[in-house]
Amino acid sequence: MADDAARIDFDHHSPEFARDPLGTCAKLRSACPVAHTDRHGGYWVVSRYDDVAAVSRDDDTFSSDHDRDGIRNGYEGINIPPTPGRPIPIEMDPPEFLEYRRLLNPHFAPPATDRLRPRIRELTNRCIDEHIESGRIDLVMDLASPVPAMITVEILGLLAESWKPIAEASHAAIYTPPTSSDFARVRAHQQRMQRDLMETIVERRRRPQSDLISALVRAEVAGLGLDDEQVLSIVGLIIAGGVDTTTALVANAFIYLDENRAARRVLAEDPGRLPSACEELLRYFTPVQALARTATKDVELGGQQLRAGDRVLMCWGSANHDADAFQSPEEIRLDRFPNRHTAFGLGIHRCLGSHLARAQFCIMVERVLARLPDYRVSKERARRYETIGIVNGWVNVPATFTPGIRTDD
Numbered sequence: 005m006a007d008d009a010a011r012i013d014f015d016h017h018s019p020e021f022a023r024d025p026l027g028t029c030a031k032l033r034s035a036c037p038v039a040h041t042d043r044h045g046g047y048w049v050v051s052r053y054d055d056v057a058a059v060s061r062d063d064d065t066f067s068s069d070h071d072r073d074g075i076r077n078g079y080e081g082i083n084i085p086p087t088p089g090r091p092i093p094i095e096m097d098p099p100e101f102l103e104y105r106r107l108l109n110p111h112f113a114p115p116a117t118d119r120l121r122p123r124i125r126e127l128t129n130r131c132i133d134e135h136i137e138s139g140r141i142d143l144v145m146d147l148a149s150p151v152p153a154m155i156t157v158e159i160l161g162l163l164a165e166s167w168k169p170i171a172e173a174s175h176a177a178i179y180t181p182p183t184s185s186d187f188a189r190v191r192a193h194q195q196r197m198q199r200d201l202m203e204t205i206v207e208r209r210r211r212p213q214s215d216l217i218s219a220l221v222r223a224e225v226a227g228l229g230l231d232d233e234q235v236l237s238i239v240g241l242i243i244a245g246g247v248d249t250t251t252a253l254v255a256n257a258f259i260y261l262d263e264n265r266a267a268r269r270v271l272a273e274d275p276g277r278l279p280s281a282c283e284e285l286l287r288y289f290t291p292v293q294a295l296a297r298t299a300t301k302d303v304e305l306g307g308q309q310l311r312a313g314d315r316v317l318m319c320w321g322s323a324n325h326d327a328d329a330f331q332s333p334e335e336i337r338l339d340r341f342p343n344r345h346t347a348f349g350l351g352i353h354r355c356l357g358s359h360l361a362r363a364q365f366c367i368m369v370e371r372v373l374a375r376l377p378d379y380r381v382s383k384e385r386a387r388r389y390e391t392i393g394i395v396n397g398w399v400n401v402p403a404t405f406t407p408g409i410r411t412d413d
Contacts, residue, residue, distance in 0.1 A: 010308050014041040014049055016084075016294050016317065016393035017181060025293065025392060026334070029322035038306030044085045047296065047315035048308070051322040053329035053346070055306045059297055059318050061351040063097050066297035066316060068353060070095035079298040083394065084317055091241035092234055094353060101352065103225045108238070108356055111159070111216055117359040120155060124364055127151050128371045129411055136375060139407040143381070144400050147372070148254040149175065149247075152364055156246035160239060161215020162204060173197045174247040179389035179399060198236065205235050216242070242357075249291040250361045252397030254368050256289040257281075259401060260336070261373075262381040267338060272373040278366040281338040285365075287345035288336050290321035293396050295349070320346040321396065379405040 012032070015021065021028055032039065032051040039049050050056050059066045070081025070090040080086035081095040093104035110116065131150050135141040153171035157164065176190045184190075205217060209232075212218040220235045230238075261268040271277055299314040310316065323346045325333040330340075348355035355361070372379065382402040389397045 012039040015043040017391045022392045038308040053323040053326040056318045056323040082295045092237040133410040136408045143258045148251045152250040252291040255398040275370045283343045286347035287324045293321040376405040379403045
């Protein structure tokens with residue numbers, strides 16, 4: 005256990021952390037970069053870039069495994085507190101992890117993303133068209149949430165109209181803390197979504213189509229086919245990664261560009277700068293703030309002695325603001341290079357959908373700057389997530405603008 009000098013009272017799910025994540029993490033990095041908190045059963049908080057990188061790249065010492073039955077090792081996966089399920093393959097270690105990752109990689113590789121770019125643009129324009137004549141839009145509810153959700157639904161092969169209940173369930177599951185009076189309703193919504201997904205999986209076994217779910221029910225890993233629960237777990241992970249995190253990134257970008265008109269003007273005049281801007285806003289806002297590992301053996305980290313079985317929280321958001329890794333980290337430099345941020349993770353578990361997230365960011369932001377050039381966020385009505393311990397997002401971002409015309413583009 006930690007000595008007194010390494011003990012802190014920290015909860016990444018707390019409202020206090022949500023109000024000031026950058027200030028909180030700055031204090032951790034300077035005073036106690038590897039520290040232990042008793043919250044959620046106890047875990048180590050790792051806040052400096054080099055330490056976060058060391059944990060994320062050492063799968064032998066820091067396990068991602070979620071052993072729900074306690075048969076193998078009792079590890080609790082990548083979330084603190086642990087989630088009920090075991091999302092495949094993110095809560096697996098090598099070599100098991102690598103088998104599943106090889107199965108999924110082609111569906112999210114750059115060529116697959118490039119084929120989706122025209123569709124992303126089409127859906128973005130369609131969402132804007134529904135509001136452009138009114139002069140009012142919610143940049144989350146009407147754009148940054150629907151587009152990633154619709155693309156994810158299409159990749160999986162789900163019914164087009166299912167994007168909305170899936171998006172609602174996914175977002176609410178992230179931003180509703182277990183202590184909320186609304187948590188039971190959110191959990192019930194999730195369970196309904198899972199039942200619907202299972203029905204689709206069973207149907208695809210009978211009648212395969214040219215979609216990802218059909219590919220999964222036909223796939224083999226290590227010579228064995230995937231059962232329905234395994235397919236459901238993979239599909240759930242793709243939905244979680246494809247829906248909420250991209251929405252969070254784009255929402256933060258729109259708010260930043262509302263507050264920084266010079267940056268907005270630069271990107272509007274030269275959309276070719278958007279890929280670099282995307283990397284910097286990923287670094288600064290870090291949609292996924294933190295994920296966990298479990299120590300597999302006694303190990304020293306950042307001058308602290310960890311024991312086998314200890315839980316370890318890697319603070320991606322804090323690592324992205326470490327002055328030892330980034331010059332002037334509290335300053336947003338849209339042309340920052342190099343930019344070795346941790347927003348998509350590090351090591352073999354790096355985000356499967358990073359190429360798709362980048363493409364959606366660039367297309368959605370470019371279309372808004374071109375078609376809603378004078379949008380203004382209604383800050384008094386915008387509401388951010390109550391807890392950002394997993395995803396640093398916004399529930400809604402209402403905005404107004406000079407009405408425009410619909411387009412067939």
